[in-house]
Amino acid sequence: MSRSDSGESDLPQNAHHVGSEAELERGESILAEVDGIEIAVYHTEDGYFAISNFCVHQGGPLCEGPVTGTLGQDDDGKLCYEEGTQVVRCPWHGWEFDVETGEHLSRPEYSQPTYDVLVRDGEVYVRW
Numbered sequence: 303m304s305r306s307d308s309g310e311s312d313l314p315q316n317a318h319h320v321g322s323e324a325e326l327e328r329g330e331s332i333l334a335e336v337d338g339i340e341i342a343v344y345h346t347e348d349g350y351f352a353i354s355n356f357c358v359h360q361g362g363p364l365c366e367g368p369v370t371g372t373l374g375q376d377d378d379g380k381l382c383y384e385e386g387t388q389v390v391r392c393p394w395h396g397w398e399f400d401v402e403t404g405e406h407l408s409r410p411e412y413s414q415p416t417y418d419v420l421v422r423d424g425e426v427y428v429r430w
């Protein structure tokens with residue numbers, strides 16, 4: 303993710319407008335279509351992130367899945383709930399992906415494609 307408020311004039315040619323910061327409050331997501339490709343754009347505590355909406359398993363619509371934390375292990379090996387990692391769960395079969403990296407939680411070889419997000423003057427763009 304990148305962020306700059308220096309104006310639209312320095313936008314790269316491959317930046318596509320997907321919404322405004324007002325439409326995409328922290329904790330929210332929007333579905334964008336860029337050149338026929340569906341991209342899910344998320345606003346997390348750490349910024350804006352974009353991943354393919356087409357689940358790498360069988361094409362489920364990720365943007366329709368819940369975004370939550372996930373289970374992890376503490377220093378003693380006990381299961382604990384990690385709120386810091388934002389995970390989207392595919393609504394079709396439950397595969398879980400890190401919203402910020404697109405990685406499948408246990409099988410990184412099945413990660414989702416990710417895209418850079420830019421913010422200029424309150425508007426959100428995905429680089430494609």
Ligand code: FES
Nearest residue numbers: 357360362392395
């Ligand atoms: S299509 Fe997403 S988990 Fe199966």
